[in-house]
Amino acid sequence: MKTNECNTCAFKSQALIRLSEEEIATHSFNCALIGFIKGDAIIRQGMLSTNVAYLRKGLVKIHITGPYCEQIVRIVKAPGYLGLPATFGDKINQYSVTAIGDSEVCFIDLTTFRNLLRTNAGFSYEIVLNICSIELELYNRCANRSQKQIRGKISDVLLEMADDIYDADDFNLPINQEELGNLIDSSRESVSRVLTEFEKDGIISISGKRISIKEKKKLQMISSRG
Amino acid sequence: MKTNECNTCAFKSQALIRLSEEEIATHSFNCALIGFIKGDAIIRQGMLSTNVAYLRKGLVKIHITGPYCEQIVRIVKAPGYLGLPATFGDKINQYSVTAIGDSEVCFIDLTTFRNLLRTNAGFSYEIVLNICSIELELYNRCANRSQKQIRGKISDVLLEMADDIYDADDFNLPINQEELGNLIDSSRESVSRVLTEFEKDGIISISGKRISIKEKKKLQMISSRG
DNA sequence: GTAATTTTGTGATCTGTATCACAATTTCTG
């Protein structure tokens, strides 16, 4: 990898902007860019990791092996750090990350990253902001997931896809219904039933993996009513 | 508040240890210690906040108003920061914190805190570690909460109380059964039924709020079986 | 110490959704 590539990277994080010339050179030198296709494992729960992962491009799911089954914790769109919380404390990954769209990930050497954190407060500050916003999101997701029932949770996901991930009311679902179930804590069958129901009610239309939101207002209502 | 009190504080955080003499003096100067008794609101969701809260002593619950009801996200034992994620981004508190035992909280001026983060990388690094470990805990809590059923979730909470909070197999439940229900996403009635059942099975014994764990092994088994 | 309030216990009933079982599609793969 060429030195200073990170400096000119079009997808660099807010945190990188805070680095000095010299620091960013070190960063570049200790950083490897790897491409993944849909379905590839980027980070594996239980494995030793000595890198921080930064999702430069693409879409991934973060999932953990729960007591009973695999659970998708959240869907992350580029750009953003992936392995932050997993990399501190012990070096064993506490969760898995899998590409659900073609993705590019930079793996930054953990020691290098830690040194940057320890020596550059601006960098460190941006990382704090980043993690804090994720924590808040998790609190809310937790509350929603356990309080709403299926229709509400599916509406949530559809709206999130449209508004946060694809910026379009028309998109291809990046996961199958089984995974959608894992994401909202329901069974595959129930997901199927609700999607069909939404289509019958004219709220969405489905063809294969393609979903078009027809009546966003209704979806928002169902989402907020729970 | 006397200057440099933070310096000699017996409960100071790992992060404070990284500060210089001068920095800790600034910290002390911009920091107020306030006592709370059980039931007092420490942080209120939706309110403007210009402080970072550090729980010096005591026990609190973090809870958010969900779409349908109040949900307890986690129980926090001193020492530890309370308002970290809430204080970044907008200044509106995204959740509430309420004392469930007599507590002492230091409120640190947000601007001062941010300056420390921005200028002292060691401080900032410790804060990152702190938030990361909470994030991991949340991932797991999320998975547990939605995959286990009531008996498993109640076992979890009892074990957490015994092992992490009180370091004793004999303790007073700091919350009532209604709140316990909020914490594990169940109804008050179901909590009551399961506790009674556990007592009948000789796993625990109850008298008022006092709980003694009699057969920890069984509890651990129920917890892991879900 | 008695009344008021909060918390807990427990039965009866109701309900959302998991599960099972298969059929129908769609998507991969050689």
Add this chain to the structure above:
DNA sequence: CAGAAATTGTGATACAGATCACAAAATTAC
């Protein structure tokens, strides 16, 4: 393009836990 594999649709059934409705106990307040 055919056969295999994965994904989806849908009915029937089962069940964990919510909810309702009180009674009993325990706390708190005056």
